[in-house]
Amino acid sequence: MAEGKRITTTPLISLVTINYKQAQVTCDMLESTKTLTYPRFEVIVVDNDSKDDIAERIQQGNYPNVRLVVSPDNLGFSGGNNLGIQHAKGDFYFLLNNDTIVTPNLLEQLLIPFSQYPDVGVVCPKIRFHDQPTIIQYAGYHPLNPYTGRTWAIGLMEPDKGQYNQPGPTWFAHGAAMLVSREVLKKAGSLDDSFFLYYEELDWSARIRRAGFQIYYQPDALIYHRESMSVGKANAMKVYYHTRNRLWFMRRNVAGFPLLIFYLYYFCLALPKALIQYTLPWQPTYLKAVKDAITWNLTHTTKALAPMPMPVAVAGKY
Structure with a gap:
């Protein structure tokens, strides 16, 4: 700088x-x-x-x-x-x-x-x-x-x-x-x-x-x-927006081969893990939140932006 x-x-x-x-x-x-x-x-x-x-x-x-x-x-x-x-x-x-x-x-x-x-x-x-x-x-x-x-x-x-x-x-x-x-x-x-x-x-x-x-x-x-006081430590709204916006963020900020790998990782590993996590103790409101989050992304389009630049090094920190 x-x-x-x-x-x-x-x-x-x-x-x-x-x-x-x-x-x-x-x-x-x-x-x-x-x-x-x-x-x-x-x-x-x-x-x-x-x-x-x-x-x-x-x-x-x-x-x-x-x-x-x-x-x-x-x-x-x-x-x-x-x-x-x-x-x-x-x-x-x-x-x-x-x-x-x-x-x-x-x-x-x-x-x-x-x-x-x-x-x-x-x-x-x-x-x-x-x-x-x-x-x-x-x-x-x-x-x-x-x-x-x-x-x-x-x-x-x-x-x-x-x-x-x-x-x-x-x-x-x-x-x-x-x-x-x-x-x-x-x-x-x-x-x-x-x-x-x-x-x-x-x-x-x-x-x-x-x-x-x-x-x-x-x-x-x-x-x-005081972390998570506004929406609580775990609830259906938090599950919905975390799921929805993780996908939305990646679609807006990552493109090409990395985005393809992310889709494979997310839909083959991360999403099945979440579904199992909410199915075994039977939490239907959480399962619905995940479904609604995926559906939202399927019905909303966005244009991926240019790759994010790296922070500039200062005094040997990076």
């Missing part, structure tokens, strides 16, 4: 989060934003047709700079964030899960890579589990395996002993927390609404890198994440 000019002003950061029937969880996150030391930020809470008491809780909580945007429909993760971005005034958009807890110097640390490297478009913090605060959830992403459609977070489930304290570019952003520049939206667009839930940040990351930006991991920024 080429050295860039440091940010000399204090840009406005728009923090966008989504509430879906989790008013208390959302307010726990908002409470943690009171500790943020960065002087210029606004908070936009998008309520995805929750019909809960989030408005009253926000009013009673005396949260600084918070605006509530109510959607009459559940727009999912993609659509909810896109709606929040439409109402944002910031120079940067910080998309943050409502089931997170922030740390005081988070925003200052996330801004640093933007001032150092002109081609950085997204910066993600180190993420640890809220209930296991010394255990890592995210310290960057491994590259996608184009034959299996799998990737996984670096450091996942490892105790944090400082082994991933080197900042640098990474393959994918993490949907729980990503600071995105306004320039990214101008050149790469926003999240794709077709995903609704899951894989949307991977697809967006691929488009962002195709547009010439780097995705950067900043370990000096830290959040804590």
